[in-house]
Amino acid sequence: MGDTPDSGSYPDAPRILHPPPGPRSRELLAQQAKYETDAVSYSHYFPIAIESARGATVEDVDGNRFIDWVAGISVLNLGHRHPRLVAALEAQSRKVWHALELPTEARVEFLKELEASLPGSLRHHARIFFTVTGGDAVETAVQLADHATQRHGTVTFSGAYHGVHGGAIRLTSGRRYHQTSPFAGGVVVRVPYPDPYRPILGSDQGAAGTIEYLEHLINDPSSGVDSMSAVLVEPILGEGGYVVPPDDFLPSLREFCDRHGILLIADEVQTGLGRTGKMWAVEHSGVTPDIMCIAKTIGGGIPVSVVAYRDDLVKELPRGFHIGTYRGNPLALAVGTEVLKVLREGDLLARTLRRGQRTQERFRDIGVRHPSIGNVRGKGFMIGVEFVQDPKTRAPWGDRAKAMRSALFARGVLMHTAGAWDQVLRFMSPLVIEDELLERGLQAFEDAIETLDTSGNVPAAHHGKAPTGVTGFHPSVSPELGLPTPASPSGPHLTEPSE
Numbered sequence: 001m002g003d004t005p006d007s008g009s010y011p012d013a014p015r016i017l018h019p020p021p022g023p024r025s026r027e028l029l030a031q032q033a034k035y036e037t038d039a040v041s042y043s044h045y046f047p048i049a050i051e052s053a054r055g056a057t058v059e060d061v062d063g064n065r066f067i068d069w070v071a072g073i074s075v076l077n078l079g080h081r082h083p084r085l086v087a088a089l090e091a092q093s094r095k096v097w098h099a100l101e102l103p104t105e106a107r108v109e110f111l112k113e114l115e116a117s118l119p120g121s122l123r124h125h126a127r128i129f130f131t132v133t134g135g136d137a138v139e140t141a142v143q144l145a146d147h148a149t150q151r152h153g154t155v156t157f158s159g160a161y162h163g164v165h166g167g168a169i170r171l172t173s174g175r176r177y178h179q180t181s182p183f184a185g186g187v188v189v190r191v192p193y194p195d196p197y198r199p200i201l202g203s204d205q206g207a208a209g210t211i212e213y214l215e216h217l218i219n220d221p222s223s224g225v226d227s228m229s230a231v232l233v234e235p236i237l238g239e240g241g242y243v244v245p246p247d248d249f250l251p252s253l254r255e256f257c258d259r260h261g262i263l264l265i266a267d268e269v270q271t272g273l274g275r276t277g278k279m280w281a282v283e284h285s286g287v288t289p290d291i292m293c294i295a296k297t298i299g300g301g302i303p304v305s306v307v308a309y310r311d312d313l314v315k316e317l318p319r320g321f322h323i324g325t326y327r328g329n330p331l332a333l334a335v336g337t338e339v340l341k342v343l344r345e346g347d348l349l350a351r352t353l354r355r356g357q358r359t360q361e362r363f364r365d366i367g368v369r370h371p372s373i374g375n376v377r378g379k380g381f382m383i384g385v386e387f388v389q390d391p392k393t394r395a396p397w398g399d400r401a402k403a404m405r406s407a408l409f410a411r412g413v414l415m416h417t418a419g420a421w422d423q424v425l426r427f428m429s430p431l432v433i434e435d436e437l438l439e440r441g442l443q444a445f446e447d448a449i450e451t452l453d454t455s456g457n458v459p460a461a462h463h464g465k466a467p468t469g470v471t472g473f474h475p476s477v478s479p480e481l482g483l484p485t486p487a488s489p490s491g492p493h494l495t496e497p498s499e
């Protein structure tokens with residue numbers, strides 16, 4: 001595609017020497033299964049043991065080499081073991097590994113670099129909280145919003161994923177912790193995310209219907225919503241299926257929040273740090289949030305996360321408002337500074353926008369020949385390919401997306417699903433993938449779908465079941481949940497989690 005970066009990937013990927021899982025992988029998987037909880041997820045989707053990784057590729061213990069379009073779920077935007085990150089890590093490892101919250105050069109350097117990288121009016125006007133995971137950052141952001149507004153009530157959207165580890169403060173007994181870390185356990189106001197492909201509240205026409213609904217929640221005294229402190233939003237839905245909202249969504253949300261003195265929290269955990277072809281996804285719409293959650297790529301694979309908030313948001317926070325042993329690990333911060341520098345220097349972001357556009361066109365082009373691809377959308381290297389049983393009814397086809405994941409795996413390409421019915425395959429390659437490998441991955445995708453189309457992998461409708469979806473939607477009742485759910489061929493189930 002003429003934009004070749006050199007990330008040092010294994011140049012001969014995909015290379016399958018032993019159909020995965022090969023013998024050595026099987027052995028290590030069996031040992032893992034013997035000792036570790038069976039609640040792990042990814043080793044079921046991609047049953048290989050990893051030997052090493054370079055750039056946009058990984059090698060398993062049987063010598064198979066895979067193109068990695070999972071990228072640690074957006075942790076590896078700069079690929080595996082980027083040479084500049086390796087150098088920063090090595091240098092810091094000779095100084096100090098753990099320093100609680102005491103200043104180190106690594107910490108102060110990181111803070112300066114991050115401040116200079118933030119979007120809009122947050123740039124040079126933010127305060128930073130260090131946290132460890134994405135979920136931790138989101139929880140801290142909500143806690144901060146409740147404290148700043150002295151209200152409870154977080155608006156969050158259908159399809160949202162913000163993590164799973166809340167509630168520890170309620171289990172901790174010290175009164176002093178309850179006073180300084182007043183996490184209320186979350187009062188959640190759920191609102192439909194405006195999805196143009198599966199429209200609700202007129203979301204195929206823009207965000208007006210969603211905003212009207214939010215206004216109703218505020219203005220109608222019997223709406224059931226007593227108060228709101230913040231709107232928490234993913235600029236593009238991640239686990240929810242790589243849904244790109246209408247262009248006016250974030251600007252309208254910003255106006256709504258300003259009208260009512262509500263804070264806007266952007267969860268950039270999956271969308272941030274170049275993934276969408278801008279440093280932050282909010283920059284596509286020029287909206288600046290009051291609070292922003294950052295994780296994943298910021299540590300290049302070493303766990304660290306951050307909450308950035310407007311420096312005039314709160315006068316003073318009680319000391320220990322949010323505490324924890326591992327906040328701002330020096331090794332992670334040394335890597336993080338380099339992550340930010342690499343993303344800000346050169347033209348990696350502009351190149352990601354260009355190459356992302358071309359990659360979307362390639363998926364769309366494949367979709368013309370394969371009607372099971374109902375929709376292709378995204379920004380930069382965050383692209384969702386949605387599978388449907390029938391383009392007219394748009395009934396989600398999770399089994400096809402999962403069959404594609406397996407078919408790609410067998411061909412040496414790692415690609416994961418998303419969406420409520422696992423009906424979306426998501427392209428989240430490291431941004432640094434070489435053009436040649438990108439092209440080989442796309443060819444494997446095309447080959448996989450051709451093979452499935454000719455091999456009898458057919459929608460439920462062809463088995464005599466009526467396809468269901470949003471248009472012509474015929475809900476059936478899930479016996480497990482007692483809730484109406486589309487009769488996806490794989491049956492009702494919860495979305496597979498991401499870490």
Ligand SMILES: Cc1ncc(COP(=O)(O)O)c(C=O)c1O
Pocket residue numbers: 073133134135136138161162163164234238239267268269270271295296498499
């Ligand atoms: C948008 C978003 N927020 C929060 C999280 C939770 O992050 P973590 O798994 O690090 O807790 C995720 C994880 O995928 C995410 O995609």
